[in-house]
Amino acid sequence: MLLDAQPQLPNNSAWARIDHMNWGLAGNEWVVSLFKEQILQNQLRHAYLFTGPSGTGRRTAAVRLVQALNCAQPPLPAEPCLTCNVCKRIENTAYPDFSIVQSEMPGNVLKVEQVRELQRIIALSPYESHYRVILLLRFEEAHTAAANALLKTLEEPGKKVILILTADAAENLPPTVVSRCEVMRFRPPGVEDLSNWLIANLQLTSEDARLFAHISGGVPGRALRLYQEPARLKKRNEILSDFYGLLESDRVNRFKYISRFDYTFDLPRTRRELSERIFIWFSFWRDVLVCASGASLPYINIDQVERIESLANKIGMETARHLVAETQRSKDLIEKYINPRLAAEALILNFPFGI
Numbered sequence: 001m002l003l004d005a006q007p008q009l010p011n012n013s014a015w016a017r018i019d020h021m022n023w024g025l026a027g028n029e030w031v032v033s034l035f036k037e038q039i040l041q042n043q044l045r046h047a048y049l050f051t052g053p054s055g056t057g058r059r060t061a062a063v064r065l066v067q068a069l070n071c072a073q074p075p076l077p078a079e080p081c082l083t084c085n086v087c088k089r090i091e092n093t094a095y096p097d098f099s100i101v102q103s104e105m106p107g108n109v110l111k112v113e114q115v116r117e118l119q120r121i122i123a124l125s126p127y128e129s130h131y132r133v134i135l136l137l138r139f140e141e142a143h144t145a146a147a148n149a150l151l152k153t154l155e156e157p158g159k160k161v162i163l164i165l166t167a168d169a170a171e172n173l174p175p176t177v178v179s180r181c182e183v184m185r186f187r188p189p190g191v192e193d194l195s196n197w198l199i200a201n202l203q204l205t206s207e208d209a210r211l212f213a214h215i216s217g218g219v220p221g222r223a224l225r226l227y228q229e230p231a232r233l234k235k236r237n238e239i240l241s242d243f244y245g246l247l248e249s250d251r252v253n254r255f256k257y258i259s260r261f262d263y264t265f266d267l268p269r270t271r272r273e274l275s276e277r278i279f280i281w282f283s284f285w286r287d288v289l290v291c292a293s294g295a296s297l298p299y300i301n302i303d304q305v306e307r308i309e310s311l312a313n314k315i316g317m318e319t320a321r322h323l324v325a326e327t328q329r330s331k332d333l334i335e336k337y338i339n340p341r342l343a344a345e346a347l348i349l350n351f352p353f354g355i
Contacts, residue, residue: 023060023061023064023080024057024060024064024201025057025060025061025064025220026057026189026193026194026197026201026220027056027057027187027188027189027190027193027194027197027220028056028057028061028186028187028189031057031061031184031186032061032064034184035061035064035065035068035078036068036077036078036079039068039069039077039078040077040078044131044162045162045181045182046154046157046161046162046163047154047157047162047163047164047165047180047181047182048162048163048164048165048181048182048183048184049139049164049165049166049167049170049173049177049178049181049182049183049184050062050164050165050166050167050184050186051166051167051168051169051170051183051184051185051186052168052185052186052187052188053168053186053188053219054168054219054221054222055188055216055219055220055221055222055225056186056187056188056219056220056221057186057220057221058166058186059135059137059166060221061186062133062135062164062166063090063091063135064080065133065164066090066095066097066098066133067080067082067086067087067090067091068080069129069130069131069133070086070087070090070095070097070128070129071084071086071087072084072085072086072087086128095128095129096127096128097126097127097128097129097131097132097133098129098132098133098135099118099121099132099133099134099135100134100135100137101114101115101118101134101135101136101137102136102137102138102141103138103141105268106138106141107141107335108141109141109142109143110136110138110139110141110142110143110146111143111146112143112145112146112149114146115142115146115149115150116149118134118136118150118153119149119152119153121134122134122153122157122158122161123158125160126160130160131160131161131162132158132160132161132162133161133162133163133164134161134162134163134164135164135166136150136163136164136165136166137166138166138167138168139165139166139167139173139177140167140168140169140172140173142173144174147173147174147177148174150163150177151176151177151180154177154180154181155180163181165177165181170183188217188218188219188220189218189220190218191210191213191214191217191218191298192213193218194213194216194218194219194220194223195209195210195212195213196209197220198212198213198223198227202227204227210302211302211303212226212227214298214299214300214301214302215233215236215300215301215302217300236280239276239277239280239281240280240284240301240304242257242277243277243280243281243284244307245257246348246351247351247352247353247355248354248355250353251349254345254348254349254351255345255348257348258341258344258345258348259341261273261274261340261341261344263340263341267340270340271334271335271337271340274334274340274343274344275331275334275335278327278330278331278334278344278347279331281327282324282327282328282331283300283301284300284301284304284308285320285323285324285327286300286324287299287300287301287304287308288308288311288312288315288320288323289312289317289320289321289323289324291308291309291312292312292313292315292316292317292320293317293320311355314352314355315352315355319352322350323350323351326347326350327347330343330344330346330347
């Protein structure tokens with residue numbers, strides 16, 4: 001997905017130009033300072049909870065922590081070199097004392113069986129390192145039984161075990177889990193700061209940096225994926241082109257558009273495809289609402305200003321507000337396994353005609 005996918009680490013060519021001292025965490029350098037201090041003072045906690053939007057560096061911070069603890073050739077204390085064999089194995093999740101636990105794909109459930117298997121791994125002594133580090137991604141997806149099963153481990157952790165949980169918000173986890181972790185809140189740096197960071201670290205032109213920063217909503221991981229995978233930007237432009245075509249179409253052609261997706265053989269993929277498209281539609285209607293209301297907020301789709309302003313003038317603030325709400329509602333319904341075709345068809349009938 002263009003804006004919703006699981007954050008990945010930068011590829012080697014990108015990482016070679018990113019400031020190592022801050023582990024590549026744009027806008028969350030305080031996390032690096034805190035971890036370095038805890039490593040040097042031997043005060044690492046047994047459990048951390050990283051909260052914040054996907055793409056703000058939660059996974060990257062966990063990987064860099066493991067590298068800082070185990071780097072074979074650290075240039076400075078608590079500073080990973082990222083080039084030694086150990087750092088590369090950790091980055092590629094091929095290190096025996098670093099495990100990642102997550103649901104099969106975003107939106108699925110983290111099962112209790114996965115946590116029980118994790119407990120078996122934790123019981124083993126570290127193989128190469130002083131610590132065995134377990135990263136549990138998107139823990140808000142954990143089944144209640146899985147979260148309860150983890151409590152015993154959080155209450156009685158091994159001396160050589162570090163657990164790191166990530167979640168979109170602490171409020172979406174059981175309070176008993178949150179209370180046993182050190183909570184670290186990751187935040188996007190904002191579009192202007194991210195744009196400057198992209199220029200400084202990736203040598204992007206100011207125009208490209210500004211576009212990537214706005215489209216990504218100021219989230220570094222999303223901007224990096226746009227930089228690394230040009231096909232993402234191309235697909236986003238194609239989705240917007242289809243969207244404009246829908247606004248000019250009648251009901252029959254709108255239904256034909258929705259019917260072209262595969263609802264029989266690969267329904268999970270269809271849900272993801274529709275959800276991606278609706279997310280981008282949502283970003284556009286949101287910009288129209290910002291324009292129509294006169295709010296002093298930055299646009300997401302800054303390369304579509306002319307269309308945004310034209311639609312804002314035609315439909316007005318109340319209609320734009322309604323479209324934002326309906327588009328978000330449809331995305332939520334599709335991700336909650338409501339019939340995706342019906343949800344998408346209901347949504348496009350809400351779109352204004354002939355504009």
